[in-house]
Amino acid sequence: MNKHRMLVDGAWVDAAAGEWLESINPFTANAWALIPRGRKADVDRAVDAAKKAFYGKDWRGLTASARGALLRRLAELLATEADRLAEIESTDNGKLISEMRSQLHYVPKWFHYFAGLSDKIEGRVLPSDKPGFFNFTREEPLGVVAAITPWNSPLLLAAWKLAPALAAGNTVVLKPSEHSSVSALAFGELFEKAGFPPGAVNIVTGLGNEAGEPLITHPGVAKIAFTGGDRTGQAVYEQAARGIKRVTLELGGKSANIVFDDADLDQAVNGVVAGIFAATGQTCIAGSRALIHRPIYDAFVERLITLAKTARMGNPLDLSTQVGPITTRPQYEKVLEYMQVAKGEGAVCLLGGGPAQRPECGTGWFVEPTIFAGVRPEMRIANEEVFGPLLSLIPFDDEEEAIRVANSTIYGLAAGVWTSSIRRALAMSERLEAGTVWVNCYRVTSYMTPFGGFKRSGFGREGGMEAIREYLQTKSVWIDMEGKTANPFGLR
Numbered sequence: 198m199n200k201h202r203m204l205v206d207g208a209w210v211d212a213a214a215g216e217w218l219e220s221i222n223p224f225t226a227n228a229w230a231l232i233p234r235g236r237k238a239d240v241d242r243a244v245d246a247a248k249k250a251f252y253g254k255d256w257r258g259l260t261a262s263a264r265g266a267l268l269r270r271l272a273e274l275l276a277t278e279a280d281r282l283a284e285i286e287s288t289d290n291g292k293l294i295s296e297m298r299s300q301l302h303y304v305p306k307w308f309h310y311f312a313g314l315s316d317k318i319e320g321r322v323l324p325s326d327k328p329g330f331f332n333f334t335r336e337e338p339l340g341v342v343a344a345i346t347p348w349n350s351p352l353l354l355a356a357w358k359l360a361p362a363l364a365a366g367n368t369v370v371l372k373p374s375e376h377s378s379v380s381a382l383a384f385g386e387l388f389e390k391a392g393f394p395p396g397a398v399n400i401v402t403g404l405g406n407e408a409g410e411p412l413i414t415h416p417g418v419a420k421i422a423f424t425g426g427d428r429t430g431q432a433v434y435e436q437a438a439r440g441i442k443r444v445t446l447e448l449g450g451k452s453a454n455i456v457f458d459d460a461d462l463d464q465a466v467n468g469v470v471a472g473i474f475a476a477t478g479q480t481c482i483a484g485s486r487a488l489i490h491r492p493i494y495d496a497f498v499e500r501l502i503t504l505a506k507t508a509r510m511g512n513p514l515d516l517s518t519q520v521g522p523i524t525t526r527p528q529y530e531k532v533l534e535y536m537q538v539a540k541g542e543g544a545v546c547l548l549g550g551g552p553a554q555r556p557e558c559g560t561g562w563f564v565e566p567t568i569f570a571g572v573r574p575e576m577r578i579a580n581e582e583v584f585g586p587l588l589s590l591i592p593f594d595d596e597e598e599a600i601r602v603a604n605s606t607i608y609g610l611a612a613g614v615w616t617s618s619i620r621r622a623l624a625m626s627e628r629l630e631a632g633t634v635w636v637n638c639y640r641v642t643s644y645m646t647p648f649g650g651f652k653r654s655g656f657g658r659e660g661g662m663e664a665i666r667e668y669l670q671t672k673s674v675w676i677d678m679e680g681k682t683a684n685p686f687g688l689r
């Protein structure tokens with residue numbers, strides 16, 4: 198079993214306490230790697246290194262274009278490593294190799310895009326109401342950014358944070374999920390090769406309470422960029438408030454995929470299945486509620502079940518597998534528990550509803566793709582994030598009702614609308630309370646497009662021009678051009 202080390206101040210180190218955590222392959226339920234069990238002492242060293250790098254001339258002294266060139270070199274190295282990193286991720290978190298490959302080949306584009314923005318960060322010259330004064334703004338980096346990421350898309354979500362943070366001139370301490378840290382550590386090897394100075398990027402592995410908490414409470418950290426569950430996100434936000442730190446939170450969702458009777462139903466049925474069963478439902482944008490127009494309800498549900506039944510489960514490293522295991526044992530138990538919750542609330546199980554005991558699933562943590570009908574908007578199963586392949590079906594009569602039900606949860610991350618009416622598409626996209634609305638598609642994201650939540654799904658945007666602003670602060674500079682600051686006790 199490979200024993201990995203962490204990246205602190207440009208060096209590969211063990212945890213100060215000399216302890217390790219097992220990283221488990223969810224397809225076999227066996228440990229396959231050891232990662233350092235970092236704690237406060239390790240976090241302190243990493244933040245100190247990031248702070249030193251932030252003020253050091255090797256980083257601060259770089260021109261913005263040179264910073265962009267470093268990011269571009271990193272992107273090129275990443276592209277050559279994409280297949281290897283994808284295999285690591287698929288082994289570590291059980292997501293399909295086909296999906297991880299396409300994600301990992303996409304990650305370099307994030308670094309290319311933000312590399313391009315690094316030397317386009319401009320201040321403004323402001324008109325002045327004070328004659329004789331020249332006033333302009335500068336956009337400056339914040340300092341040390343703590344990036345805390347979950348297990349479902351380890352490097353993609355790290356890139357969402359690191360690319361804009363570094364492009365803006367910050368330094369970073371990354372704390373990946375304890376369930377899927379191996380790819381981040383392999384990624385860490387590329388920073389030195391790309392020419393980043395020591396300490397510009399540090400990676401500390403460990404548990405949320407042992408490594409994550411000391412990181413977010415560290416006084417040397419200026420900003421926290423977090424993706425994870427909403428309860429952890431709330432705790433992060435509360436801790437950050439004590440230190441008056443900036444925060445970006447990308448939390449959970451309970452997204453509605455809304456199918457109208459005028460939709461292209463071949464497309465819609467594919468979109469609803471992909472929305473919930475892709476990535477075994479373990480995505481923040483999972484379309485976990487299908488709202489279906491009553492005139493097509495019965496026929497659509499029949500098609501949905503027929504398609505969902507064809508899902509091939511098995512080894513995520515096999516290219517023909519369509520639904521893989523659940524990444525962690527606690528998550529597996531949580532998904533099974535929600536199946537009982539739904540049944541207890543009176544929902545009718547139309548498909549699946551329990552652990553998958555197919556031979557191709559081996560000893561892994563598999564659950565059957567599951568569909569519940571008879572779900573009412575007030576049920577727990579219609580409101581709480583499951584993060585697994587569990588779809589709730591809810592019929593609706595008209596647009597008003599669809600909007601009311603779609604917007605009735607505490608979340609607001611994403612929504613899908615299936616219709617052939619442009620009027621309806623625009624009206625729905627205006628009224629849905631969600632950071633992303635997809636019309637006749639689902640799960641499309643891009644480095645050029647802002648992504649983030651409404652309501653309890655969080656705030657701040659990742660991707661696009663908006664993202665780089667999350668890692669900058671504005672300074673106003675005043676210059677007296679006429680030397681008239683003669684009044685010693687008054688303001689001008």
Ligand code: TXE
Binds near residue numbers: 405449482582
């Ligand atoms: O996530 P956590 P978990 C949801 C999903 C899932 C639930 C729990 O519903 O069932 O969250 O998953 C670090 N201070 N999502 O427990 O706890 C932790 O080590 C600082 C949605 O895996 O949110 C990891 O690196 N850090 C989500 C990261 O936070 C702490 C993706 C996320 O872990 C910490 C994953 C603390 N006190 C789960 N406690 C999405 N939005 O995509 C934990 N961490």
